Amino acid sequence: MKRPHKTLSLLLALGLALSSCSNPQTQPNPETDPDKPKVLATFTVLADMAQAIAGDDIQVDSLTKPGAEIHDYEPTPSDVRKAAQADLILANGLNLEAWLDQFLQDSQAPSVTVSDGIKPIPISEDAGAGAPNPHAWMSPTAAQTYIDNIAAAFSQLDPAHTQGYQQRADDYKKQLAEIQEQLTNSLAHLPADQRLLVTCEGAFSYLAADAGLDEAYLWAVNSDGETGARRIRQLIDTVRDQQVPAVFCESTVSNRAMQQVASDGGAHYAGALYVDSLSEAGGPVPTYLDLIRYDTQLIADSLSKGK
Numbered sequence: 001m002k003r004p005h006k007t008l009s010l011l012l013a014l015g016l017a018l019s020s021c022s023n024p025q026t027q028p029n030p031e032t033d034p035d036k037p038k039v040l041a042t043f044t045v046l047a048d049m050a051q052a053i054a055g056d057d058i059q060v061d062s063l064t065k066p067g068a069e070i071h072d073y074e075p076t077p078s079d080v081r082k083a084a085q086a087d088l089i090l091a092n093g094l095n096l097e098a099w100l101d102q103f104l105q106d107s108q109a110p111s112v113t114v115s116d117g118i119k120p121i122p123i124s125e126d127a128g129a130g131a132p133n134p135h136a137w138m139s140p141t142a143a144q145t146y147i148d149n150i151a152a153a154f155s156q157l158d159p160a161h162t163q164g165y166q167q168r169a170d171d172y173k174k175q176l177a178e179i180q181e182q183l184t185n186s187l188a189h190l191p192a193d194q195r196l197l198v199t200c201e202g203a204f205s206y207l208a209a210d211a212g213l214d215e216a217y218l219w220a221v222n223s224d225g226e227t228g229a230r231r232i233r234q235l236i237d238t239v240r241d242q243q244v245p246a247v248f249c250e251s252t253v254s255n256r257a258m259q260q261v262a263s264d265g266g267a268h269y270a271g272a273l274y275v276d277s278l279s280e281a282g283g284p285v286p287t288y289l290d291l292i293r294y295d296t297q298l299i300a301d302s303l304s305k306g307k
Helices: 008-021 044-054 077-085 140-157 159-187 205-211 229-241 256-265 288-304
Strands: 038-041 059-062 088-091 111-113 196-201 214-219 246-250 268-273
Touching: 038 044, 038 077, 044 059, 044 088, 044 140, 044 159, 044 288, 088 140, 111 140, 140 159, 140 205, 140 288, 159 205, 159 288, 196 205, 196 229, 196 256, 205 214, 205 288, 214 229, 214 256, 229 256, 246 256, 246 288, 256 268, 268 288
Parallel strands: 038 059, 038 088, 088 111, 196 214, 196 246, 246 268
Antiparallel strands: none
């Protein structure tokens, strides 16, 4: 699983020291509103969900930037300052942010785990039996629980705007339900022996469960993206034997090994799926709803070719 962050204690001390000794007149961001509650999310997907529910009533920021890999994220002194200034911190949980407890030890802000209430899918036995797969947001169904938890947290933080948070949450969940229905319908024609989703990382267990798909991958969770020749050969054999039409990789890791799987297994490399991060504003998935629509459409279209 995650390696320990040996430098995190030093970053905490440095970040707090910089925060305390900086000139207060240089600290405010001109784009922020000092009267709005400040919420800090651990990565871009959560921040976008939260901003959709917050509307104009709460200022939401993300620790990570678009394109960043959350599993191996190294908090910086500026991140520590953000945490110290936040009124609420949103975390995914399910062991995604292994560094979070130490990161928050000097923050006065309460933290909320937005995956609370979701039944975890365990990581496969060959990669750490019993540990939860953290990628629950990749399920349009499970994401509705995220939205409920965010709306409840915002209502507690800012009771005056509870009605707005709840209304935006309800509207958002309707869109998630529509995406789930589209996903199920778009794959309904695939026969039982042709419903295999092949990816670099095992980040799609929740989405696969929603769609009635099986899954195979090069590595499980919290990997640095490297895998051995034996694992690659096993996946090549699986792809060839099951005549998988298309395989995928994630946008934040190298697709070199999966390109080999596609070439040697007789499949088409269908492209990148987005999981741990949104794209920049001008990219293909600037919001979480864009991300989940993009991924589900690409998967459905690619697995349906020639079927």
